[in-house]
Structure formats: C-alpha cells, structure tokens
Amino acid sequence: MNTLPLDLPVIQNWSCHNCGGCCTQHLIEITEEERQRIEQQKWTADDGVTQPPVVSLTRWPRKPxxxxxxxxxxxxxFLNEQGLCRIHAKFGEAAKPLACRVYPYALHPHGKSVAVSLRFSCPSVIRNAGKPVSEQRSDIKTIAELIVPDHANRMAAPAVTNQDRLDWPEFERLIEPLTGLLTDTHIPLLVRIFRSLGWVSLLQQSRVSQLTKPQLKEYLGLITRAVKIQFEELPSPIDPPGKVGRLYFRLFAAQYARKDTVQSLSAGWRGRWKLLRAILAFSKGRGNVPALQSGLNPVPFAELESSLGGIPEGTSELFTRYWQVKMEGIHFCGPAYYGFSFVDGFHSLMLVLPVTLWVARWRAKSQERTAITLEDVQSALAIVDHNHGFSEALGQRDALRRIRYLAESGELARLCVWYAQ
Ligand code: SF4
Incomplete structure (x- = not known):
C-alpha cells in the first residue's frame, strides 16, 4: 500500500452537489473485476434499473x-432521479467503480509525495463550491491508497524539453516561479500570460540539466526578473493571429468542443462520417460552426471572431485558480498529460484560455446574446477541461506538432489576446 504524503491544493473547494453531471457526461471504463462485481449485484427493475445490461463492451477505436x-x-x-448513485446507496461508496470514486480528483506522484489536482469538468470545482480540499485529506488518502502504485517514489520527473531532463527536486524548482508569474493577481491576466510564455521560452533556450543546483536557482531568479521587466505591461501593437495559427487553433477548438457520448459512439459509421465532416468544416473555418454538443448551436464562424464585450468579471479569478491547481498538481505534463514535456505541457495549458473564450463566445451566440457572461466562461471551461488530458486526439503527434508551432511562432500569445478582447 502506498503511503506517500499528499500535497493538497490550498485555494480550491469541492464537495459533490449531486448534479449527476459526471454520471451523465463521462463514459466510465471499468475493469473485468468491477464488471463481475456489478453483474453479481443482480440489478433489476425493482431497484430502478430498468435498462439491462448494466455494462457494455466497446471496441472502437482501441482494444475491447x-x-x-x-x-x-x-x-x-445507476444514476437515480435525485442525482445519486444506486450502487453507492445500496452497497456503499466502496462498491462503486474506482473511476467514480476518484472523480474529480487527479493524483500525480512527484518524488516523495503525491500532488492532488482536480478536473474542472465538474461544475462544483468550477464554482469552487463546497468544503476546502485541504480539509479532505483522509478521504483523498483512501483514494490514493487505491490508485497510487507502490513504485510511485521511483517514477522519473517529466522531461523539461524533449532534449533536457531534471530529477524531481530540481524539476519542482521550475513550478514555483512559473506558477507565481501566472497567478500574480496584482498583474492583468494577459500580462501574466506574456510573462509566463517569455519565462518558458528562456527556459527552453538553456540546458538547465547542465547547471549546478545554486546555478539553477540563480538562473530561475534571473529569468523571472527579466520577464517582469520586459513585460511591465502588454506589448503594443499586437498583431491578430495569422492564417496558419487560426487554422491550427480551430482544429484544437474542434477537439476540445467535441463530446464522446454513448449516443455518438454507438452511431457507428454514420457518427464517424458526421465527425469527419465537422473536422472539415473547422479546417475551412467558413459557414456555420457544426453543432458538436447540446448548448452549442450552428453559428457562423465569422461571428465568433468579433469581440463580445471582453472577458467578464470573475474570469481572472477562475483562471488564476485553474492554473494554480493544474500547475501545483503537476496536471499539465508527464503522465498526467500524454507524456508531454514541461514546456509542451505548459503551452498546451495556456491554449485552454483562448479555446475556452472561443467556446464561451459560441455559447453566447447560440443563445443570440451579444456579450459573454461568467456563466458562459464557466460552462466553456467545463467542456474544455473535460477533454484536456483525456481526449486521445489531443495527445497525438500531430497535436504536439501544432502546439509547438503555435508557441514558437508567437501565435499562442496572439490567440490569447485576440479572444480576450
Ligand atoms: S456507477 Fe454511480 S457514480 Fe458511477 S457513473 Fe454510475 S451513477 Fe455515477
């Protein structure tokens, strides 16, 4: 049994409010052992389970x-009318599939401890609603004992870049100054993004593995001071994103706004053909944006390129909390994010902002409104984070190539500014 200490987020609250969202939006994979256990529970219509079989076998696109x-x-x-789980009610919390017990937590071993992050696809996480996570140590410890492997303290730190690697103590030194830049609420949101991207660019240009510990500490302090001086305010003027940047952005947006539901997966070749047509529409970026899930209706691509009143109040607090939870929870690189390096994973995390603001515009336009609200942004972030780190498409080589292009060309920063206006 694993007994590594837990590092809990200090700024995040969460309690389950029985909205049933996770039991509706997520497809829950179960092990063979869980399948046998659930089938032996002999669910019938008398329990309110009117739709046998209670488990299903899926074969596409990977192994069964x-x-x-x-x-x-x-x-x-198993979801009842009150938003509660029938397995939980009848047999207790421990009888539920492991995936249900873990959600919305995400646990990431780092050296001699385990970092705890959360999934913002849960509306209560988004709203910061419930009990402080820092006070839920014993519940999370129970989960950690079930999922953290015994060899967790021997797992290597994620690569810094595809050519450079550090051990955990030095890797962790990178997290603090970068998180500090990103979450400094005295500084406007977009200036923080420019500082953070500048910091990562400087980090990328150096071989930090060749520095001694004191040299690394000095170097990180130096580049932190340098970006603060370079970006006291937003640079001006900032060009709009270019043609290739917009194309790559739309392809990402399509992946983030997509939802794999039971209905879409069971739609067979017709469903896949519909998806292919949607991807083609996103590639062209003309005509209407195809409806990828409920609440996001077909609206002209062009309408999502004009300002909808800027970002609403509360967006800065939401993203500051999101970034802090993801950064300190090591929930942006390594095993938590498709094995991406620190640099690639950080750039992917930054892309979440413009994609979320684009989806928020789409939601507002779907309801024929001319300004986005905080509710649009919250709803959009829940959609985007549902896929961030979990959609197979976002972890493929092509997605890695596109995120590198967006970062190296400066388009990533321009996209943030463009969709925040
Ligand atoms: S088993 Fe229970 S907790 Fe898991 S998805 Fe179904 S209703 Fe939700």
Missing part, C-alpha cells in the same frame, strides 16, 4: 474494454 451502460437520456444506468 468494458464500460458502464447508459440510458437513452445519457445518464449512467
């Missing part, structure tokens, strides 16, 4: 694996 079955309304067959 078991999932909890869902009803036609999208909900897991």
């Amino acid at each position: 694996r078991w999932r909890l079955a869902h009803r036609d309304d999208g909900g897991c067959v």
Whole structure:
C-alpha cells in the first residue's frame, strides 16, 4: 500500500452537489473485476434499473474494454432521479467503480509525495463550491491508497524539453516561479500570460540539466526578473493571429468542443462520417460552426471572431485558480498529460484560455446574446477541461506538432489576446 504524503491544493473547494453531471457526461471504463462485481449485484427493475445490461463492451477505436451502460437520456444506468448513485446507496461508496470514486480528483506522484489536482469538468470545482480540499485529506488518502502504485517514489520527473531532463527536486524548482508569474493577481491576466510564455521560452533556450543546483536557482531568479521587466505591461501593437495559427487553433477548438457520448459512439459509421465532416468544416473555418454538443448551436464562424464585450468579471479569478491547481498538481505534463514535456505541457495549458473564450463566445451566440457572461466562461471551461488530458486526439503527434508551432511562432500569445478582447 502506498503511503506517500499528499500535497493538497490550498485555494480550491469541492464537495459533490449531486448534479449527476459526471454520471451523465463521462463514459466510465471499468475493469473485468468491477464488471463481475456489478453483474453479481443482480440489478433489476425493482431497484430502478430498468435498462439491462448494466455494462457494455466497446471496441472502437482501441482494444475491447468494458464500460458502464447508459440510458437513452445519457445518464449512467445507476444514476437515480435525485442525482445519486444506486450502487453507492445500496452497497456503499466502496462498491462503486474506482473511476467514480476518484472523480474529480487527479493524483500525480512527484518524488516523495503525491500532488492532488482536480478536473474542472465538474461544475462544483468550477464554482469552487463546497468544503476546502485541504480539509479532505483522509478521504483523498483512501483514494490514493487505491490508485497510487507502490513504485510511485521511483517514477522519473517529466522531461523539461524533449532534449533536457531534471530529477524531481530540481524539476519542482521550475513550478514555483512559473506558477507565481501566472497567478500574480496584482498583474492583468494577459500580462501574466506574456510573462509566463517569455519565462518558458528562456527556459527552453538553456540546458538547465547542465547547471549546478545554486546555478539553477540563480538562473530561475534571473529569468523571472527579466520577464517582469520586459513585460511591465502588454506589448503594443499586437498583431491578430495569422492564417496558419487560426487554422491550427480551430482544429484544437474542434477537439476540445467535441463530446464522446454513448449516443455518438454507438452511431457507428454514420457518427464517424458526421465527425469527419465537422473536422472539415473547422479546417475551412467558413459557414456555420457544426453543432458538436447540446448548448452549442450552428453559428457562423465569422461571428465568433468579433469581440463580445471582453472577458467578464470573475474570469481572472477562475483562471488564476485553474492554473494554480493544474500547475501545483503537476496536471499539465508527464503522465498526467500524454507524456508531454514541461514546456509542451505548459503551452498546451495556456491554449485552454483562448479555446475556452472561443467556446464561451459560441455559447453566447447560440443563445443570440451579444456579450459573454461568467456563466458562459464557466460552462466553456467545463467542456474544455473535460477533454484536456483525456481526449486521445489531443495527445497525438500531430497535436504536439501544432502546439509547438503555435508557441514558437508567437501565435499562442496572439490567440490569447485576440479572444480576450
Ligand atoms: S456507477 Fe454511480 S457514480 Fe458511477 S457513473 Fe454510475 S451513477 Fe455515477
């Protein structure tokens, strides 16, 4: 059993509010052992489970694996009318599939401890609603004992770049100054992004593994001071994103706004053909944006390129918290993010801002409004973070190539400014 200490986020609250969202939006994969356990529980219509079988086998696009079955309304067959889990109610919390018990937590071993992050696809996480996570240590420890492997303290730190690597103590030295730049609420949001991207660019240009510990400390202090001086305010003028940048952005936006539901996966070749047509529409960026999930209706691509009143109040607090939880939870690189390096994973994390603001515009336009609200941004971030680190498409080589282009060309910073206006 693993007994590494937990590093809990100090600024995040969370309690389950029984919205049933996770039991509706997520496809829950289960192990063979869990499948047998659930089938032995002998669920019937008397328990309110009216749709046998309670598990289903999926084969596409990877090897066969078991999932909890869902009803036609999208909900897991065990979700009751009050938003509660029937397995939990009848057999206790420990009888639920492990994936259900862990959500919305994400645990990442780093050296001699385990960093705890959260998934912002949960509306209560987004709203920071509930009990402070820092006060839920014993519950999270139970989960950690179930999922953190015994060899966790021997796992290597993620690469810094694809050519450079540090041991955990030195790797962790990178997290603090970068998180500090990104979450300094005395500084406007976009200036923080320019500082952080500048800091990562300087880090990328050096071989930090060749520095001694004192040299590394001095170097990180130096580049932190340098970007603060360079970006006291936003540079001016800032060009709009270019043609290639916009194309790559739309391809990312399509992946982030997509939702794999039971209905879409069971739609067979027709569903895949529809998806292919949607990807083609996103590549062209003309005509209407295809509806990829409910609440996001077809609206002209062009309408999402004009300002909808700037970012609403509360957006800065939301993203500051999001970045702090993801950075300190090591939830942006390494095993937590497709094995990406620190630099590639950080750039991917920064892309979440413009994609979220673009989806927020789409949501507002779908409801024929001319300004985005905080609710649009919250709803958009829940959609985007649902896929961030979990969509297979976002972890593929092509996605890595595109994020590197956006970062190296400066388009990533321009996209942040463009969609925040
Ligand atoms: S098994 Fe229970 S907790 Fe898991 S998805 Fe179904 S209803 Fe939700």
